[in-house]
Amino acid sequence: FEWEPPSEAEMKILEARRERSDKISKLMGDYLLKGYKMLGSVCETCDTILLEDKQAMKYCIACQELDTDTDKDDPVMSSSAARSLTEERQGVTQGSRTFPAASSTSGRRVVQQPSPLSIDPRLGLYEEGAKKAAKPASESLGVWPIPDYSSALDSLCEKIRWASEELKNSSSVEYSIQLCNLIKASADAMQSLKSSQS
Amino acid sequence: MDNNQGTELKLLDFSKSLQIARALESLVLRGFGPQGLQTLMCTSTGQVLVTNNGATIFNALHIGHPAGRLMVKAIDKMIQYTGDGSKTFIVMLSEILQQIDRKYTEKDRGKMIREVTHFTHNVFPVLQKQVLDHSRTSSLINDKKAFCDSFDGVLRSVISPHYSARVVENLVTTVTSSFNFDLPSDHFYEQVSIITRNLSQFVVKTVGPSVTDSTTLDSFIIQRDFALHLNLCPMEKVRFVILMCSIEEQVKQEDNESIYLSTNDSLRNFMLYQRKRVDKFAQMCVEQKINVVISSVGIPKYCLQVLASRNISVIHYLEEEDVEFLSQMCRKHVILEFPRVQFTEKEIFVASSCQRVIIGGKPCVQLTPCGEGLAPYTKTLILAAPTDSLCGQLYTVIHKAIKSVYLSLILSEGPSCSSATIPGGTSFELMCSHFLTTGRWCKSKTLVNEGVQMASILAGAFVGVARILHRNVTETTQNQTRDFLIKLSRVWKRDADMNSLHCLGFDRRGTLRDMDKEGVLEPIALKFHLVSCLMDLLCTLLKTDGIIGT
Numbered sequence: 001f002e003w004e005p006p007s008e009a010e011m012k013i014l015e016a017r018r019e020r021s022d023k024i025s026k027l028m029g030d031y032l033l034k035g036y037k038m039l040g041s042v043c044e045t046c047d048t049i050l051l052e053d054k055q056a057m058k059y060c061i062a063c064q065e066l067d068t069d070t071d072k073d074d075p076v077m078s079s080s081a082a083r084s085l086t087e088e089r090q091g092v093t094q095g096s097r098t099f100p101a102a103s104s105t106s107g108r109r110v111v112q113q114p115s116p117l118s119i120d121p122r123l124g125l126y127e128e129g130a131k132k133a134a135k136p137a138s139e140s141l142g143v144w145p146i147p148d149y150s151s152a153l154d155s156l157c158e159k160i161r162w163a164s165e166e167l168k169n170s171s172s173v174e175y176s177i178q179l180c181n182l183i184k185a186s187a188d189a190m191q192s193l194k195s196s197q198s
Numbered sequence: 199m200d201n202n203q204g205t206e207l208k209l210l211d212f213s214k215s216l217q218i219a220r221a222l223e224s225l226v227l228r229g230f231g232p233q234g235l236q237t238l239m240c241t242s243t244g245q246v247l248v249t250n251n252g253a254t255i256f257n258a259l260h261i262g263h264p265a266g267r268l269m270v271k272a273i274d275k276m277i278q279y280t281g282d283g284s285k286t287f288i289v290m291l292s293e294i295l296q297q298i299d300r301k302y303t304e305k306d307r308g309k310m311i312r313e314v315t316h317f318t319h320n321v322f323p324v325l326q327k328q329v330l331d332h333s334r335t336s337s338l339i340n341d342k343k344a345f346c347d348s349f350d351g352v353l354r355s356v357i358s359p360h361y362s363a364r365v366v367e368n369l370v371t372t373v374t375s376s377f378n379f380d381l382p383s384d385h386f387y388e389q390v391s392i393i394t395r396n397l398s399q400f401v402v403k404t405v406g407p408s409v410t411d412s413t414t415l416d417s418f419i420i421q422r423d424f425a426l427h428l429n430l431c432p433m434e435k436v437r438f439v440i441l442m443c444s445i446e447e448q449v450k451q452e453d454n455e456s457i458y459l460s461t462n463d464s465l466r467n468f469m470l471y472q473r474k475r476v477d478k479f480a481q482m483c484v485e486q487k488i489n490v491v492i493s494s495v496g497i498p499k500y501c502l503q504v505l506a507s508r509n510i511s512v513i514h515y516l517e518e519e520d521v522e523f524l525s526q527m528c529r530k531h532v533i534l535e536f537p538r539v540q541f542t543e544k545e546i547f548v549a550s551s552c553q554r555v556i557i558g559g560k561p562c563v564q565l566t567p568c569g570e571g572l573a574p575y576t577k578t579l580i581l582a583a584p585t586d587s588l589c590g591q592l593y594t595v596i597h598k599a600i601k602s603v604y605l606s607l608i609l610s611e612g613p614s615c616s617s618a619t620i621p622g623g624t625s626f627e628l629m630c631s632h633f634l635t636t637g638r639w640c641k642s643k644t645l646v647n648e649g650v651q652m653a654s655i656l657a658g659a660f661v662g663v664a665r666i667l668h669r670n671v672t673e674t675t676q677n678q679t680r681d682f683l684i685k686l687s688r689v690w691k692r693d694a695d696m697n698s699l700h701c702l703g704f705d706r707r708g709t710l711r712d713m714d715k716e717g718v719l720e721p722i723a724l725k726f727h728l729v730s731c732l733m734d735l736l737c738t739l740l741k742t743d744g745i746i747g748t
Contacts, residue, residue, distance in 0.1 A: 018300075021213065025220030033225060033239050037260035038218070040745060049217060049263060 009173055020066065024048055027061045149193050156186045156193070212299040215739050218266045219292040225259075226252045226285045231670040232358040232706045249591055250359060251598075252284030253277045264745045268738065276731040280724045281601025282356050286663055290732055293662035295739075297655045304743070311740050313652040318733045321634075321649045326726055328633055329620065332701065333722050334714060337616040338383050348617040350374055351719030352606050355622040356599040358718070360591075361409065363706070368410045373596060376400070376414045376577040383615035387607055389574040392527070394604040397597050399523045403589040404558030406582030412592070414577040415555070417566035418527070420492075420520060424554060424563060426502050426512040435568070436549040438490035439541055440521055440532040445479050445501055446472045447536075475536065476501050480508045482540055490552055494521045511552070513563055524565075527573045558582070606721030621713035622720045623703025624664040631660035632690045656729075661686065664704070672708035685710050 006014065028051065032038060036051040036059070043050055043060040051059045160183055167179045228235045229250030236250045239258060247258060256270045269291065273284045302310060336344035353370045361369065381389060393400055402419050406412075483491065483505070491497075491505065493514040505512055524547070525532050531544045548569040555564045557580060581596065583589040606617050620626050634657035637650070668682045688710065689702050703713040713719075 021217060022220065025217050026224050028217070028221035029224035032221060032259045032261070033237070035240065035260065038221070038263045038266050040263045042214075049214065052262075 013173060020062075023066060024061050027065060031059075031061070149196075152193055153190060156190045160186045160190075211304055211743070212295065212302070215265055216292070216295040216299045218263060219269065219288065219295050222256060222266070222269060223288050223292040225255055226250070226288060227666060228670065229359070230285045230289065231667045231704075233671045234359045245587070247587070251591070251594060252288065254591075254594065256284065256288075265739065265742070269735065272731060272735045276728065279601075280605060280727055281598040283724055283728045287728055287732060289663050289666055290659040290728075291735065293659035294655055294732070294736060297658055301651075307740055307743065310652075311737060313649060314733055314737050314740065316649045317652040317656070318730070318737075321653055322729065322733070325630060325633060329626065329629065329722060329725075330618070332629065333618055333620045334719065335616050335618050337614055338379070338386055339612075339614060342379065345617050346374070346379060347717065348606065348619050348719055349377075349603060351622075351717045352603050352617075352619060352721055353599045355718045355720050356602045357595055358706075360595045365409050369412060369596070372412050372414060373579065373599065376579050378574065381574050382613075384609065384613040385574040387609045387613075387615045390600075390604050390607060392573055394600050396523055397593075397600060399520060400577075401579045401581055401593060401596070402557055402562070403581050403583075403586075403593060404560075405584065405586065405589065406558065407584065409583050409588075409592060411582035413580050413582075415557070415564065415580055416577055417551070417564050418524070419555070419557065419578045420513060420516060420563040420565055421560070422513055422516060422563060423561040424511055425497065425514050426506050426510070427554060428506065428509050428511045434489075436490055436552040436565075437486070437488050438492055438547050438549065438552070439483075439488055439545055440516075440524060440530075440547065441491065441493040441495065442518070442521060442532045442534050443536060444495050445476055445497065445536065447475060473500075473504075476504045479536070480504050480510065483510050484508050486541055486546065488541070488546065492516055492521070492524075494518050524567070528567045528569070529571045529573065602721050602724055605723045605727075606719075618722045619719040620722050620725065621701040621703055621716075622718035623705060623711070623713040623716075624667050625701040625703035625713050626720065626722075626725050627660040627663045628686070628689050628702065631657040631664070634660070635690075668704055668708055671704055671706055681708075 028038070028049070031051050036053055039050045039052050039058070041050050041058075042048060043063060046060065046062045048060055048062040051061065053059060163179045163182045163186070167176060167183075170176045170179060225237065229237060229252070234250045236248050237255055239247050239249075239255065247254070249255060253273060256273060259270070261267050261270060269288070273287055276287060277284055298310060334344075334348060336348050338345045350370050353373055354366060357369050358366045377386075377393070378389065379386065399418075402415075402421060482488075488510065490511045490513065493512070494516045495514065497505075497512055497514045502512055521532055528547050530547050531542075533541070533545055547567060550566045550568045552563065552565050555562050579596070581589060581592050583592045606619050608616050608618055610616065620629075634653040637653070664686070665679075665682055668685070669678060672678060672681065685704075692702070701712060701714055702710045703718070705711045705713070705716055705718075
C-alpha cells in the first residue's frame with residue numbers, strides 16, 4: 001500500500017467539507033441557545049446530528065439551511081445559475097476567438113480555438129441546463145405540442161453516452177460527480193418517458 | 199444492529215464528536231478571557247440568564263446526544279473540584295478533536311488510545327515537573343506578603359472575566375478581608391476549607407445598587423429575626439442551646455391519640471402536661487444561665503411567653519443547614535430530644551455577642567461564637583447586586599474564585615501552608631506548548647516515537663487557547679493572526695534563548711507581559727486537573743465508536 005498525498009482538488013474538497021462542518025456547528029450552537037434540543041439521531045440524507053424544537057419537530061441544519069443556500073448557486077441544481085454560467089462561458093469563448101493566430105503561413109486568419117484547459121468542461125453541462133431553462137414563453141401558453149418521446153429518448157441516450165465518455169476521461173472529482181448526477185438524471189428521465197409512453 | 203426497544207446503534211466517528219464539541223465551543227468562545235462577552239439565554243422555566251460562565255451555559259442547554267451529555271457531564275465533574283476552567287476545557291477538547299479528525303482515520307483509534315495512555319502516564323508527569331519548577335510558591339509563615347499577593351492574584355484571575363477592572367479590585371479586597379491571615383498555617387488552611395465547602399452559610403445575598411456595595415460583616419449571620427428579643431447584658435457572654443426537636447410533646451398519629459383527647463378531662467390533663475414540660479425547660483435554662491434558645495422548629499406562642507417570663511430570647515425556624523453548620527463550627531451538639539434533667543456541657547454554646555442587624559432591609563441576627571475548640575472563621579460576606587439573578591451570578595463567581603484559591607493551597611508538614619500558582623493570561627498554555635513542541639520531555643531514545651503525536655496535538659491545543667484569548671482581547675483587524683504568530687514566536691524565542699520557560703502571557707489589551715508582575719495568577723492544581731480530565735474524556739470518546747441515542 002503506497003500512500004499518496006491528496007491532490008489540490010481533493011484538498012479543496014476536504015477544506016470545503018471542514019468549512020461546511022464548522023458552519024453547521026456554529027448554527028447548531030445558535031439553535032441550542034434558542035432552546036432546541038440536540039438529539040442522538042442523525043439525518044438520513046446528510047448524516048448531520050438532528051435538532052428538535054419545542055414542538056418536537058426534528059430539524060436538520062444542513063438540509064434545511066446550508067444546502068438550500070448553496071443549491072441556488074449550484075448550476076446542476078438551479079437553472080438560473082446554469083444560465084448565468086453559460087453566459088459567462090460565451091463571453092469567454094468570444095473573447096478568445098478575437099485573438100490573432102500565433103503563426104499563419106498561408107496568410108489566412110486562423111481562428112484560435114480555446115484550449116480545453118482555459119474553459120471549464122463542466123460548462124457544457126451547464127449549457128444543457130440553461131437550454132432547458134430557456135424555454136420559449138409560448139410553450140407555457142396555449143396549445144401544448146404532442147410530445148415526441150422517441151426523439152427525447154434518443155437525446156437522452158446520446159447524452160448518457162456522451163457523459164460516459166466524458167467520465168472515462170475526467171480527472172476532476174467534482175466534474176465526475178456532476179457527470180454521475182447527469183447520468184442519473186437522464187436515466188430517471190428515460191424511465192419517466194417510458195412509463196408515460198406506456 | 200437493533201436492540202429490543204427499536205433504537206439503532208449509530209456510529210460515533212471523529213467528525214460527530216468534533217461537531218458537538220465545536221457547537222458547545224461556539225457558545226462560550228466570545229466569553230473567554232478578561233474582555234469576555236456575556237451570553238443572554240432563556241431557560242426552560244422562562245428565566246432570562248445573562249452569564250459567561252461556561253458550566254452555567256452548558257447546563258442550561260438541552261442535549262440529548264450521548265456524546266454531548268458526556269462532555270457536559272465531564273465538565274460538571276471537573277468544575278465541582280476546580281470551580282473554574284469550563285471554557286478552557288471545551289476549547290482544548292475542540293482543538294484536539296479537530297486535529298485528530300484532520301490527521302487520522304477511524305482505523306487509527308487503537309493507536310490514538312495508546313498515544314493518550316502513554317502521554318498520561320509518561321509525558322504528563324514530566325510536563326508537570328517542568329511547570330512546577332517554574333511556578334511561584336510562597337509560604338504563609340515565611341513570606342506572608344507574597345502569599346497574600348498570590349491569594350489576591352488567583353481571585354483576580356477568576357473574577358476578572360466577569361466584571362470590569364474597578365469592580366474586580368473591589369471584590370478581591372472584599373473577599374480577601376473575610377479571611378484571617380494571622381492564623382497558624384493549619385488553622386488558615388482549615389478556615390479556607392470550611393469556607394469553600396460551606397460558602398452558602400458564609401454569604402448573605404442582598405439587593406443593592408451596585409456590586410461594589412458588597413462588604414463583610416463580623417461573625418455569623420442568621421438570616422432570621424428574633425422571635426423574642428430581650429436585652430442581653432453586653433458584659434456577659436451569651437450562652438445558648440440549639441434545638442432540633444420540639445419542646446412540647448407531639449401527638450402520636452399512629453396511636454390515634456387524638457381520639458383519646460376528645461374528652462375535656464383528657465385534653466385538660468394533656469395541656470397541663472405540656473405546660474409542665476415548657477416550665478421545666480425554662481427552669482433548666484435559668485438554672486444553667488441560658489440566655490438564648492435557637493430552634494430549627496417553630497415554638498408556639500404560649501411557649502414563647504413562658505420563656506419571655508424567664509428573660510430568654512428565642513430565634514426559631516432556622517434552616518437545618520445553618521444549625522448543622524453552627525454545630526460543626528463550635529464543635530458542640532444540638533439537642534435532638536427533650537433533655538431529662540439538664541443540658542450537658544457539650545450542648546451549651548457560647549457567644550460573645552448576639553444582636554439584631556438590618557441587612558438589605560431584612561432583620562437578621564449577628565452571632566459571634568467564641569470559646570475553646572472553635573473552628574477558624576471570621577466574617578460573613580454580604581454580596582450585593584442590583585437584582586436577585588445578578589446576585590446569584592455574583593455568588594457563583596465568588597464561589598469559583600474561592601474554590602480556585604483553595605486549590606492553590608498546599609498544606610505540608612510543619613505544618614506549613616503555601617500557595618502554588620502560575621501566571622495567568624495563558625502563560626501556562628504557552629509554556630506547555632513550547633515544552634511539548636521542542637520535545638524536551640523526550641529523553642529516552644526508546645520512547646522517541648511514542649507520545650510524539652499526542653504531544654504535538656496537545657501543543658496545538660494549548661496554542662489554540664492562547665490564540666482565542668488573544669483574539670478576544672485585541673481589536674479585530676486583518677493582521678490579528680499575524681500579530682498572534684509574531685508574539686508566539688517571540689515567547690518561544692525568548693524561552694529558547696534563555697533555555698528555560700518564562701511566564702509571558704496576554705494582558706487585557708493583548709500585550710505580552712510577565713503576568714506574575716501584573717498580579718494575575720492561576721492555581722497550578724487547577725491546570726493539571728483540567729489536562730488530566732481532558733485526557734480521560736478523550737480516551738472515553740476514542741474508545742466509543744457507537745451510540746444508542748434518543
